[in-house]
Amino acid sequence: MRCSWIALLFLFAAAAGAEDSPFEFDGHTKLRAVGQTYPDDSLLRDLAGSSSLDTIGELRLNLAAKKYDWSFHADYQALGLYSEFLALGLPNDDRRLFDFTKVVADGSDYALVHRLDRFWAGYAGRKLVVRAGRQALSWGNGLYFHPLDLVNPFDPTTIDTEYKTGDDMVYAQYLRDNGDDLQAAVVFRRDPLTGERRSDEGTVAVKYHGFAGENEYDVLIGENFGDTVVGLGAVGSLGGAVWRGDLVITDADDETEVEFVTNVSYSWVWAERNVSGSAEYYRSGEDRDYFAGSLMIEMTPLWTLTPTLIGNFDDPSALLQVVTQYSLGDNTTFLGSLNLPIGANGTEYGGPETGVPGRYLSFDVGVFAQLAWYF
Numbered sequence: 026m027r028c029s030w031i032a033l034l035f036l037f038a039a040a041a042g043a044e045d046s047p048f049e050f051d052g053h054t055k056l057r058a059v060g061q062t063y064p065d066d067s068l069l070r071d072l073a074g075s076s077s078l079d080t081i082g083e084l085r086l087n088l089a090a091k092k093y094d095w096s097f098h099a100d101y102q103a104l105g106l107y108s109e110f111l112a113l114g115l116p117n118d119d120r121r122l123f124d125f126t127k128v129v130a131d132g133s134d135y136a137l138v139h140r141l142d143r144f145w146a147g148y149a150g151r152k153l154v155v156r157a158g159r160q161a162l163s164w165g166n167g168l169y170f171h172p173l174d175l176v177n178p179f180d181p182t183t184i185d186t187e188y189k190t191g192d193d194m195v196y197a198q199y200l201r202d203n204g205d206d207l208q209a210a211v212v213f214r215r216d217p218l219t220g221e222r223r224s225d226e227g228t229v230a231v232k233y234h235g236f237a238g239e240n241e242y243d244v245l246i247g248e249n250f251g252d253t254v255v256g257l258g259a260v261g262s263l264g265g266a267v268w269r270g271d272l273v274i275t276d277a278d279d280e281t282e283v284e285f286v287t288n289v290s291y292s293w294v295w296a297e298r299n300v301s302g303s304a305e306y307y308r309s310g311e312d313r314d315y316f317a318g319s320l321m322i323e324m325t326p327l328w329t330l331t332p333t334l335i336g337n338f339d340d341p342s343a344l345l346q347v348v349t350q351y352s353l354g355d356n357t358t359f360l361g362s363l364n365l366p367i368g369a370n371g372t373e374y375g376g377p378e379t380g381v382p383g384r385y386l387s388f389d390v391g392v393f394a395q396l397a398w399y400f
Contacts, residue, residue, distance in 0.1 A: 048090045058080050058395075066383060068379045069387075071384070079109075080106075085188075094148055098160075099144050101140075101142070107135045118140075120217050121192060121193050122213035125141035145158030145160045154199075155195075157195045160196065166259070167286045167288065175254065208233075214226040228249045230248070241260040242259045245258070249275070270286065282311075300321065303318065315337055317336070332345070340373055342372035344364065347363045356398055359396055360395045
């Protein structure tokens with residue numbers, strides 16, 4: 026990664042403004058602040074005190090080019106980070122095939138990082154799609170938990186899900202005349218300790234997506250980190266609601282793990298406001314039972330409010346997130362969240378044990394605030 030990458034992107038951006046140009050250029054800047062408080066028995070309080078404030082500034086430049094059936098994408102990110110927990114790790118490509126991430130400057134509590142998050146070339150014909158390079162892939166029908174999404178799934182508590190971090194892969198899709206399609210992906214990864222590419226660190230999977238009347242189904246078979254994976258998914262109508270589900274069986278060396286997720290979504294009008302509700306149940310491969318539910322309320326055409334509860338049935342413990350999004354203008358958006366953990370010490374969301382007597386990995390109230398400008 027060198028400054029020439031940035032100069033090249035800006036050069037293509039200038040070309041994108043020309044008439045009949047095959048290039049498209051856009052991007053955004055985001056400024057994010059995450060405030061967190063810690064209880065007296067939290068191990069994190071020993072490191073940061075009673076509270077912490079992390080800030081992240083992001084610049085993203087997206088370049089796309091298309092000529093006939095061929096296309097190319099290159100998305101550049103520059104991140105400025107300030108945090109008292111930077112020692113826990115910075116963005117890196119230790120596992121990815123190509124190292125497109127570079128730390129420009131860093132200290133005990135700050136860092137400047139830039140990287141290529143997308144860098145792929147592809148062909149899209151009438152029936153065949155092929156892409157090679159750094160890209161993102163999302164499979165499965167989970168709304169919060171994603172057992173069928175084998176490649177870099179979002180954490181259930183992630184607030185900003187606009188972009189999934191890319192991985193190095195070859196992806197192909199074949200479209201059938203009846204509307205079904207066959208997808209395949211090969212994800213290349215390296216051993217983070219040795220830096221060598223290893224087949225048992227990668228992912229190879231094939232997924233068939235089909236229609237049965239008004240319903241849809243998925244059948245997946247593959248290998249993920251050396252383990253054989255078989256998955257089944259379905260989407261259908263349940264009254265006026267949408268039902269989804271995935272079943273994933275992983276044959277590991279020492280045991281067979283079974284994961285299951287199912288959810289239902291429904292939209293209606295309440296007090297002259299549009300409302301979308303969803304509820305999800307997830308059974309993990311470690312035989313833990315999770316639940317998640319949310320209501321997205323359209324307070325005004327420019328403002329949505331989404332209370333979400335994500336929890337562990339077995340502890341029990343949960344995390345309450347109240348997310349708000351407001352459009353400040355044609356190109357400016359505010360995204361915020363109030364986060365409240367619920368549960369006793371020793372539970373997943375109340376604060377797992379750390380191995381240090383009387384100290385837990387626990388949190389009190391947290392806030393998330395992000396301002397984004399798109400161009």
